Amino acid sequence: MISIMKTTHVGLEKMQEVTSGCWINVVEPDAHEIKTLTDLGIPRDFITYPLDMDERSRAEREDEGNLLIVLRVPYFQGTNADVPYITLPLGIIVKDDYIITVCRIQHEIIQRFADGIERNFATQKRNRFLLQIMLKSASTYLADVRKIDKTVETLEDQLEKSMQNKGVLELLKYKKSLVYFTTALVANESMLERLNRSQDLTMYAEDEDLLEDVMTEYQQAIQMTNISHDILTSMMGAFGSIISNNLNAVMKFLASVTIVLSIPTLISSYFGMNVPLPFEHSPYGHLIILFGSVLISIFIVAFFTKRDWF
Numbered sequence: 001m002i003s004i005m006k007t008t009h010v011g012l013e014k015m016q017e018v019t020s021g022c023w024i025n026v027v028e029p030d031a032h033e034i035k036t037l038t039d040l041g042i043p044r045d046f047i048t049y050p051l052d053m054d055e056r057s058r059a060e061r062e063d064e065g066n067l068l069i070v071l072r073v074p075y076f077q078g079t080n081a082d083v084p085y086i087t088l089p090l091g092i093i094v095k096d097d098y099i100i101t102v103c104r105i106q107h108e109i110i111q112r113f114a115d116g117i118e119r120n121f122a123t124q125k126r127n128r129f130l131l132q133i134m135l136k137s138a139s140t141y142l143a144d145v146r147k148i149d150k151t152v153e154t155l156e157d158q159l160e161k162s163m164q165n166k167g168v169l170e171l172l173k174y175k176k177s178l179v180y181f182t183t184a185l186v187a188n189e190s191m192l193e194r195l196n197r198s199q200d201l202t203m204y205a206e207d208e209d210l211l212e213d214v215m216t217e218y219q220q221a222i223q224m225t226n227i228s229h230d231i232l233t234s235m236m237g238a239f240g241s242i243i244s245n246n247l248n249a250v251m252k253f254l255a256s257v258t259i260v261l262s263i264p265t266l267i268s269s270y271f272g273m274n275v276p277l278p279f280e281h282s283p284y285g286h287l288i289i290l291f292g293s294v295l296i297s298i299f300i301v302a303f304f305t306k307r308d309w310f
Contacts, residue, residue: 001027001106002036005114007122012114021124024100025114042066042093042100050091050102057089057187059195067094069130069195072184073109073137074144079151085144085177087184090137092130099126101133109136131210134192138217141185145224148174152232171232178229185225189218256304263300264293 004015006022015022018040026037029047038044046068049055060068072087090109091102101110112118113133121132155170192215271289279285 002029002033003027003114005123007124012116012123018098020097022098023123023129024098025110026100026102027106028104029102037100042095046091046093047102050089051104052089053104055089057184057191059191059198065096068092069094069191071134071137071191072188073107074141074181074184075105075107076144082173083176083180084173085148085181087180090133092133094126094130099123099129109133109140112136128207128210131207131214134188135210135214135217137188138214138221141181141221142217142224145178145181145221145228148177149228152228152235156235171235175229175232178225178232181225182222182229185218185222189215189222192218260297260300260304263297267293267296 003025004018004022005012005025006015006019007013018024024037026033026047028051029037034044034047037047043062043066046060046062046066049068050070055070057072058070062068069092071090071092073090075086075088077084077086088104088107090107091100093100093102103110110133113121113136118132118136121129123129152171152174192211196211196215267289279288282288
C-alpha cells in the first residue's frame with residue numbers, strides 16, 4: 001500500500017500523485033508498487049532492505065544522492081506470543097524533493113504521524129521529519145520498557161506463592177524482549193552517531209538541538225532497558241529458588257502428615273493380630289487403644305510443630 005501525504009496550511013493532506021515536499025508512506029508493497037517506486041528513481045534495494053525482518057540498523061547513501069536509513073523500531077505482538085515485544089526494521093529514504101518510509105506493517109509510530117496525532121512536523125522539512133520519527137521511536141522504546149516493568153511486577157505477585165514453572169517461563173518471554181530491545185537500541189544509537197559524523201544530513205540550528213534530544217532519548221532508553229534486564233535476570237533466579245522452597249515446604253508438610261497418620265494405623269494393625277494382647281478382655285479396651293493412639297499422635301504433632309517440621 002502506498003499513501004502520499006503533504007503538509008499544507010490546513011494540515012496533513014492526502015495527495016493523488018508525488019509532488020515536491022510530500023511524504024510517501026509504503027506498507028508491505030507488492031511487486032507492482034515496488035515497480036512504481038523504482039520508476040521514481042529509488043533503488044530497488046532501498047525498498048526491499050526494510051522488508052527483511054533481520055535487517056540491521058544502518059545508513060547508506062547512493063551515488064545519485066538517495067539516503068537510506070534503516071531503523072529498528074519496537075513492535076508489540078501480544079501477550080500470548082512467544083516473545084511479546086520484538087523489533088522491526090523501518091526504512092526511511094530521503095530524496096531531494098520528498099521523503100519515503102517503508103515498513104512491512106502499518107506501524108504505530110508512522111500511523112501516529114499519518115493520523116495527525118503527532119504535531120509540529122512538516123513533510124517539506126525532510127531532515128527534521130526524519131529526526132522526529134527517530135525521537136518517537138526512542139520514546140516508544142521507553143514506553144514499552146515501562147509496560148514490561150509493570151507486567152513483570154504483576155507476575156512477581158503471582159510467583160510469590162507459586163509452585164509451577166509457568167510464571168518463570170512468562171518472565172523469560174519478557175527477558176527475551178528486553179534482549180531484542182537492547183540490541184536494537186545500541187545499533188540505532190551507533191547508526192545515529194555515524195550519521196552525525198558523516199554529515200549526510202544538512203542540519204540547521206533547530207535540527208541540531210533535536211538531534212541532541214534524539215541521542216539523549218536513545219541513551220536513556222538503553223540505560224532503562226539494561227536496568228530492567230538485570231533486575232529481571234536476578235528476579236528469575238530468585239523466583240526459581242522460591243518455587244523450589246515452596247515445593248519443599250509442601251513435601252515437608254505431607255511427610256509430617258503421613259508420619260502422624262501412620263501411628264494409629266500401626267497400633268490398629270498390632271491389636272488386630274490373632275494372638276493374646278493387652279486389654280483384649282476389657283470392655284473399654286478399644287477406647288483405651290483409641291485414646292492412646294490419639295495421645296501419641298498429638299505428642300508427635302506438638303514435637304514436629306516445636307521443631308518447625310510441620
